[in-house]
Amino acid sequence: MSPTAPLAAPSTPPLAATRPLLLRALAGEPVDHPPTWLYRQAGRYLPEYRALRERISFGELCADPAAACEATLQPIRRFPLDASIVFSDLLVPFEGLGWTIRYGDHGPEVIDGPRSAQEAAAPARFEPNDAVTAPARTLRLLARELPAHVARIGFAGAPLTLALYLLQGKGAKGFEKARALANADEASFAALLEKLADAVASYLALQVEGGAQVVQLFDSWGGLLPPSQWRRLVLPAARHLVARVRALGVPVCWFLRGSADHARLALETGVDAIAVDWTLDLPEFAATLPDAVTVQGNLDPALLLGAPERAAAAARELRRAMAPRSRFIANLGHGITPEARPESVAALVEALVGAPVAASSAP
Amino acid sequence: MSPTAPLAAPSTPPLAATRPLLLRALAGEPVDHPPTWLYRQAGRYLPEYRALRERISFGELCADPAAACEATLQPIRRFPLDASIVFSDLLVPFEGLGWTIRYGDHGPEVIDGPRSAQEAAAPARFEPNDAVTAPARTLRLLARELPAHVARIGFAGAPLTLALYLLQGKGAKGFEKARALANADEASFAALLEKLADAVASYLALQVEGGAQVVQLFDSWGGLLPPSQWRRLVLPAARHLVARVRALGVPVCWFLRGSADHARLALETGVDAIAVDWTLDLPEFAATLPDAVTVQGNLDPALLLGAPERAAAAARELRRAMAPRSRFIANLGHGITPEARPESVAALVEALVGAPVAASSAP
Numbered sequence: 001m002s003p004t005a006p007l008a009a010p011s012t013p014p015l016a017a018t019r020p021l022l023l024r025a026l027a028g029e030p031v032d033h034p035p036t037w038l039y040r041q042a043g044r045y046l047p048e049y050r051a052l053r054e055r056i057s058f059g060e061l062c063a064d065p066a067a068a069c070e071a072t073l074q075p076i077r078r079f080p081l082d083a084s085i086v087f088s089d090l091l092v093p094f095e096g097l098g099w100t101i102r103y104g105d106h107g108p109e110v111i112d113g114p115r116s117a118q119e120a121a122a123p124a125r126f127e128p129n130d131a132v133t134a135p136a137r138t139l140r141l142l143a144r145e146l147p148a149h150v151a152r153i154g155f156a157g158a159p160l161t162l163a164l165y166l167l168q169g170k171g172a173k174g175f176e177k178a179r180a181l182a183n184a185d186e187a188s189f190a191a192l193l194e195k196l197a198d199a200v201a202s203y204l205a206l207q208v209e210g211g212a213q214v215v216q217l218f219d220s221w222g223g224l225l226p227p228s229q230w231r232r233l234v235l236p237a238a239r240h241l242v243a244r245v246r247a248l249g250v251p252v253c254w255f256l257r258g259s260a261d262h263a264r265l266a267l268e269t270g271v272d273a274i275a276v277d278w279t280l281d282l283p284e285f286a287a288t289l290p291d292a293v294t295v296q297g298n299l300d301p302a303l304l305l306g307a308p309e310r311a312a313a314a315a316r317e318l319r320r321a322m323a324p325r326s327r328f329i330a331n332l333g334h335g336i337t338p339e340a341r342p343e344s345v346a347a348l349v350e351a352l353v354g355a356p357v358a359a360s361s362a363p
Numbered sequence: 364m365s366p367t368a369p370l371a372a373p374s375t376p377p378l379a380a381t382r383p384l385l386l387r388a389l390a391g392e393p394v395d396h397p398p399t400w401l402y403r404q405a406g407r408y409l410p411e412y413r414a415l416r417e418r419i420s421f422g423e424l425c426a427d428p429a430a431a432c433e434a435t436l437q438p439i440r441r442f443p444l445d446a447s448i449v450f451s452d453l454l455v456p457f458e459g460l461g462w463t464i465r466y467g468d469h470g471p472e473v474i475d476g477p478r479s480a481q482e483a484a485a486p487a488r489f490e491p492n493d494a495v496t497a498p499a500r501t502l503r504l505l506a507r508e509l510p511a512h513v514a515r516i517g518f519a520g521a522p523l524t525l526a527l528y529l530l531q532g533k534g535a536k537g538f539e540k541a542r543a544l545a546n547a548d549e550a551s552f553a554a555l556l557e558k559l560a561d562a563v564a565s566y567l568a569l570q571v572e573g574g575a576q577v578v579q580l581f582d583s584w585g586g587l588l589p590p591s592q593w594r595r596l597v598l599p600a601a602r603h604l605v606a607r608v609r610a611l612g613v614p615v616c617w618f619l620r621g622s623a624d625h626a627r628l629a630l631e632t633g634v635d636a637i638a639v640d641w642t643l644d645l646p647e648f649a650a651t652l653p654d655a656v657t658v659q660g661n662l663d664p665a666l667l668l669g670a671p672e673r674a675a676a677a678a679r680e681l682r683r684a685m686a687p688r689s690r691f692i693a694n695l696g697h698g699i700t701p702e703a704r705p706e707s708v709a710a711l712v713e714a715l716v717g718a719p720v721a722a723s724s725a726p
Binding site: 173174175176177179180183184223224225226227228258259260261262278279280281300301302303305306307310314334337339 | 587665668697700
């Protein structure tokens, strides 16, 4: 399982001292192309990932740093990506708070989870056991295996998304049960968010210690609360979390599936970067933000199910529209799905990291 | 199955000549409370609906006007609602275009549906067979059974939502397959939207002939396209549809699950009313719209899983915040779920239609 296969040709020269393009864009430094990576770039659309999963379950993969390192490297070998994201799952931090996750065929479930916001908010020490240190240990392996120009991203679920998952017990369309429990006892729900923010901060500190250079928070269900409730209930805990992670010396990017209003709220947490889904027009939205903010996104993952030329054209269009902003990280608006075509992923990435079209037509 | 049980006490005096409050609000006339109805007010949360469903499947229920009339009346008997919505399913119009729907345990599926946007867009005459005339026939029964003050709403899926369902073949999280087929051949997808707009206009004309006084379009997946793509691909067909339905002399309300930007786009179709989901703050959004626009929504359906007092409090808060606008229809931001508590539905409706709190504290 040692990752010995050659890595894809880098999009920038592999100088040992090369500072990752991702960090340069986050600092507002000029870049020759937008740093590029893709949510779920390691995953079921890749035959080599499916082969890996024939030998090891998803839950085991998250807990095994050598295997997780291999999964993380697979897309880096294939595509000239500018960043890797440690292979793991959003729900792993629950294991440090005494809750157990079962990774089944229909997505993960919380076993014997809390039945109320009050029960969920009961104080608990975050335990750095084997499950929760696994991503940090994977990052340590990645620091040895990856060339210096490929950024190493650590990640966790954002407190609201984790809280909804915990109270619902599993994935659901509208998380109505979880939101009903939140509505029934907002004070306990706010306490739960603070508890989760603390746990996630400790969890991410392990990853930064392990070598994560950037931290990505996933608030996949963050758009399920109206902005006024988000501001009142979620923002305080989210601010504490962001402050604690930024104090570790790494930039923080907040992904939220939701509206532009939600994204603006998430920006108030003090993050360095905001990542939006594909349902808003990124160039227009970005134009309303201060220059110091980095934006990330937001190509439609459905592009990857279609023809490579179409995916490349959409990528070129976004790149052109975002060219005036150096603080731009190219990505999808949501994760790659299992039906994605690897050749379309390749075409999309190459359009983002290659020479701009205008330059390539020079004599 | 004849609906003989007494109806709930009306919220306004049951004068034979009473014009439904819903129509008065849509016309901007003064109303003593916001006209109130709820998405999926007939449904599995009601024991009498579950009893009905023990005798008849969902598909049969949609196709049987007597049974559909009974299902439509059930919530009207229980709660002082200002409007009924004919019991049916979003996908019924497909049956008039030669596609077959199977209503299974995991939601409806299109049998032998088209495999490309081009195949889906092939010209077809809309056939007013028994399946597609059923809602119109149900409305005829409702016109006899309902008191005059309860508005009769007809409905259909909006073209984009229908097109996504058709190309995906069944419900899905992000409708990636359908959106990939749309991206692969935008011209055919636009033609499909026009074809569906035509069919839906004919389908709704039957319902208006049957006695529908208002028409509701459900664009449940309308927020899955970014606004720029919505404007380019969806808006033309949506405009044609709305013009054709308004020419029948009934007001049209467009529900869209999506952002405020999407709702503003849907308004450009020329509808009378725009209905938004619970993830945006309605009073703030409504304040940005012209006075001539009616807004509908947007209480969180998760409130109905919790305590009646909490549901009533949220309803009172929305009613108070929206009081300055006569063109306001109170509703949820999405459909009632099976886990909703009927007593919480009752509390929410009563808070919306009863005497305002300020008045009730008078000596």
